[in-house]
Amino acid sequence: MRIGILGTGAMAAALGGAWVRAGHEVTVGGRDPEAARRLAARIGATGGGDPAAAVRSAEAVLVAVPAGVAAAVVEPLAADLAGRVLLDCTVPMAPGPDGPALTTAGGGDSVARRLAAAAPAARVVKAFGICHESIWTMPRPGFEGAPLGVPYCGDDPDAAALVAGLVDSMGCVPVHCGGLDRAALLEATAVFAIGAWWAGGEARHVFPSPALAPGAVDDDEEE
Numbered sequence: 001m002r003i004g005i006l007g008t009g010a011m012a013a014a015l016g017g018a019w020v021r022a023g024h025e026v027t028v029g030g031r032d033p034e035a036a037r038r039l040a041a042r043i044g045a046t047g048g049g050d051p052a053a054a055v056r057s058a059e060a061v062l063v064a065v066p067a068g069v070a071a072a073v074v075e076p077l078a079a080d081l082a083g084r085v086l087l088d089c090t091v092p093m094a095p096g097p098d099g100p101a102l103t104t105a106g107g108g109d110s111v112a113r114r115l116a117a118a119a120p121a122a123r124v125v126k127a128f129g130i131c132h133e134s135i136w137t138m139p140r141p142g143f144e145g146a147p148l149g150v151p152y153c154g155d156d157p158d159a160a161a162l163v164a165g166l167v168d169s170m171g172c173v174p175v176h177c178g179g180l181d182r183a184a185l186l187e188a189t190a191v192f193a194i195g196a197w198w199a200g201g202e203a204r205h206v207f208p209s210p211a212l213a214p215g216a217v218d219d220d221e222e223e
């Protein structure tokens with residue numbers, strides 16, 4: 001798959017590197033084209049340059065910039081993004097009195113919705129924002145004998161299928177969590193999990209499947 005990346009920071013490097021290892025053709029674009037070329041060379045991407053260079057031939061484009069500027073970064077590229085899958089990994093988070101707070105709380109749209117408004121002909125999918133960047137540097141992310149599940153939300157079925165294939169190519173399990181309206185839940189979940197880690201908790205132990213409970217009976221057996 002041809003993937004463009006907007007941004008040259010930690011997530012661009014980690015996900016871009018993972019996609020190169022998975023055999024995809026990655027192009028990096030940044031506001032500093034020289035930094036984009038340096039990152040491309042470091043992760044083995046095929047090209048680097050300005051943001052438009054990352055979009056031009058990509059089937060999917062990752063937005064890997066701070067949540068607060070993501071829509072402004074995407075808007076000038078809207079025409080070029082038409083028809084392409086726009087992957088939104090941003091987490092709208094700021095320090096709050098009780099830990100990290102959701103900056104889109106209080107009636108604000110999710111970042112994913114803002115991106116959809118900034119590039120109306122792009123097919124936005126919220127994905128890859130739940131995990132810390134270090135997870136994507138693992139050759140095949142997985143824990144306790146199971147591959148990593150990657151939740152994603154999007155309205156367009158073809159875009160969702162493309163993301164499922166991309167996740168699968170990384171050795172992970174795609175977890176479709178509904179349409180783009182549910183992206184706000186993914187954004188809030190990321191902030192919640194980060195708050196739990198910062199408080200010394202272990203977020204992965206907060207969401208065990210009921211099927212793992214001792215004595216659990218699966219639905220098929222009950223029938």
Ligand SMILES: NC(=O)c1ccc[n+]([C@@H]2O[C@H](COP(=O)([O-])OP(=O)(O)OC[C@H]3O[C@@H](n4cnc5c(N)ncnc54)[C@H](OP(=O)(O)O)[C@@H]3O)[C@@H](O)[C@H]2O)c1
Pocket residue numbers: 007008009010011012030031032035063064065066067069073089090091092128129130131132133134
């Ligand atoms: N780091 C994580 O573990 C993690 C995990 C999940 C989700 N995320 C999300 O992923 C996104 C990227 O995070 P990151 O950790 O990769 O951040 P980062 O390392 O700080 O990199 C941010 C990138 O955005 C660029 N940028 C900043 N302001 C910009 C602007 N006004 N216009 C254009 N480009 C701008 C930076 O360019 P310069 O280098 O020129 O400043 C840099 O390339 C964020 O939305 C974050 O919430 C991060």
